[in-house]
Amino acid sequence: xxxxxxxxxxxxxxxxxxxxxxxxxxxxxxxxxxxxxxxxxxxxxxxxxxxxxxxxxxxxxxxxxxxxxxxxxxxxxxxxxxxxxxxxxxxxxxxxxxxxxxxxxxxxxxxxxxxxxxxxxxxxxxxxxxxxxxxxxxxxxxxxxxxxxxxxxxxxxxxxxxxxxxxxxxxxxxxxxxxxxxxxxxxxxxxxxxxxxxxxxxxxxxxxxxxxxxxxxxxxxxxxxxxxxxxxxxxxxxxxxxxxxxxxxxxxxxxxxxxxxxxxxxxxxxxxxxxxxxxxxxxxxxxxxxxxxxxxxxxxxxxxxxxxxxxxxxxxxxxxxxxxxxxxxxxxxxxxxxxxxxxxxxxxxxxxxxxxxxxxxxxxxxxxxxxxxxxxxxxxxxxxxxxxxxxxxxxxxxxxxxxxxxxxxxxxxxxxx
Amino acid sequence: xxxxxxxxxxxxxxxxxxxxxxxxxxxxxxxxxxxxxxxxxxxxxxxxxxxxxxxxxxxxxxxxxxxxxxxxxxxxxxxxxxxxxxxxxxxxxxxxxxxxxxxxxxxxxxxxxxxxxxxxxxxxxxxxxxxxxxxxxxxxxxxxxxxxxxxxxxxxxxxxxxxxxxxxxxxxxxxxxxxxxxx
Numbered sequence: 370x371x372x373x374x375x376x377x378x379x380x381x382x383x384x385x386x387x388x389x390x391x392x393x394x395x396x397x398x399x400x401x402x403x404x405x406x407x408x409x410x411x412x413x414x415x416x417x418x419x420x421x422x423x424x425x426x427x428x429x430x431x432x433x434x435x436x437x438x439x440x441x442x443x444x445x446x447x448x449x450x451x452x453x454x455x456x457x458x459x460x461x462x463x464x465x466x467x468x469x470x471x472x473x474x475x476x477x478x479x480x481x482x483x484x485x486x487x488x489x490x491x492x493x494x495x496x497x498x499x500x501x502x503x504x505x506x507x508x509x510x511x512x513x514x515x516x517x518x519x520x521x522x523x524x525x526x527x528x529x530x531x532x533x534x535x536x537x538x539x540x541x542x543x544x545x546x547x548x549x550x551x552x553x554x555x556x557x558x559x560x561x562x563x564x565x566x567x568x569x570x571x572x573x574x575x576x577x578x579x580x581x582x583x584x585x586x587x588x589x590x591x592x593x594x595x596x597x598x599x600x601x602x603x604x605x606x607x608x609x610x611x612x613x614x615x616x617x618x619x620x621x622x623x624x625x626x627x628x629x630x631x632x633x634x635x636x637x638x639x640x641x642x643x644x645x646x647x648x649x650x651x652x653x654x655x656x657x658x659x660x661x662x663x664x665x666x667x668x669x670x671x672x673x674x675x676x677x678x679x680x681x682x683x684x685x686x687x688x689x690x691x692x693x694x695x696x697x698x699x700x701x702x703x704x705x706x707x708x709x710x711x712x713x714x715x716x717x718x719x720x721x722x723x724x725x726x727x728x729x730x731x732x733x734x735x736x737x738x739x740x741x742x743x744x745x746x747x748x749x750x751x752x753x754x755x756x757x758x759x760x761x762x763x764x765x766x767x768x769x770x771x772x773x774x775x776x777x778x779x780x781x782x783x784x785x786x
Numbered sequence: 787x788x789x790x791x792x793x794x795x796x797x798x799x800x801x802x803x804x805x806x807x808x809x810x811x812x813x814x815x816x817x818x819x820x821x822x823x824x825x826x827x828x829x830x831x832x833x834x835x836x837x838x839x840x841x842x843x844x845x846x847x848x849x850x851x852x853x854x855x856x857x858x859x860x861x862x863x864x865x866x867x868x869x870x871x872x873x874x875x876x877x878x879x880x881x882x883x884x885x886x887x888x889x890x891x892x893x894x895x896x897x898x899x900x901x902x903x904x905x906x907x908x909x910x911x912x913x914x915x916x917x918x919x920x921x922x923x924x925x926x927x928x929x930x931x932x933x934x935x936x937x938x939x940x941x942x943x944x945x946x947x948x949x950x951x952x953x954x955x956x957x958x959x960x961x962x963x964x965x966x967x968x969x
Binding site for chain 1: 859
């Protein structure tokens, strides 16, 4: 973009304008993404908990985040008396800046990247690891014991989970031979069997370990002990209200998208759709093609974030010692083994065996996913639509001792009464 | 353009370094140190040494400073209890710092300035090979940088382990960890 603008403007102004345009585009993307993810979180959590979620503000409640934002802006800006005012005020911005800077090297499409760094993956992992400062300073600067505990535990968890996260991020880097995210994405061109995740069984396992450790280092459930309501009031952001509090959540959703986008790039083929026989960027010209690729990439990131939300509302929370034990005793050896296995696989296994394994993995995964989705439509439940299943079906009778409760689960056979 | 950017980054780094020295609360000094090290990393990026800048971020900012802020946070006496150095300490430290600064300025100005038209900066491939000291066409075999790289990696490992150790949940000796549980 600098070369394009340099034809019309002096060089320094072209650089500044290009930087400003990229930064504005990224910030508006992050803002819009956080707006939609907060609504999605409330809807997804509501549906998993058998309720409806926001329905009143706008169609499907989609303007609920806007209403929340207006409320948060107009809230009173209170600071605790004993708080270290400089640290208290700077902490949310530190967390947000660290998350935002991770987007600098993230390519949304072949040509849509703010800065095409040759060490993109390393840079994103390095910058996202600086988010821990906002948390620690928020915990310390609140002059609150529970905030301090929450901040310290949070920092220990984030720092510990960085190690297996980085090890499993190195696996596709070893396969690709480059740290540049543009090249790693460009290498996964073609059908979806070319994606890095299907390269060998070790990389397949590495994707899941990367996703889980990235969830942990984003402090999402089930690793959200330090900000859980039943544990430490609200952890490191107990004393924050209004716009400062929402900055923490902007930072959280931004880094969730950053690691999901990184997982999509490293393992799931980036901006390639995997089933189209042509390349959109080549077929439809630079603007439309790149826009289509960006939609595919953002779609993959959104899918992974949906999985993170699904995990949050399905799994119970881990205790802090369980969190640290899972990292140090399970994930760290597993990620080392996966890295060694992936490197040995490339060297030892002959070429036709790797091709067969790749097609088997890709085909098997596709069959499993299609089978699970089809089973949602094919297996009929016992209740007709419009009725609530489960306990609402049981009508209490006069003699409760003689009633044998009918099971509504079709998989459980009825006992002979 | 590069000079203006360097001036901004250098001012920010120098200002933060002054903040480290002049601030009275030790936790704030650690935060100013964070900004200083981020400024050093930005200087590396301005010079085109992207790998070194990212390594600075991951080792110093993400590792060492986390440990420093942990230690400082958990052992300091409160945000308003600062230390005030005496006049003699100001004088001694000031003269030593001025002498070191003069030595560094004279030494660095005596080095040749890097020429800006050298072409493409090496990516990670040639960088990795030069770590091992393997000669390439156009670059004579120099010293290998693998040992300093290993030392930096072990430094990062030690720092991460120390940070996790400082934040461990301590078990009460000889009893349960719940306050209301059986003895």
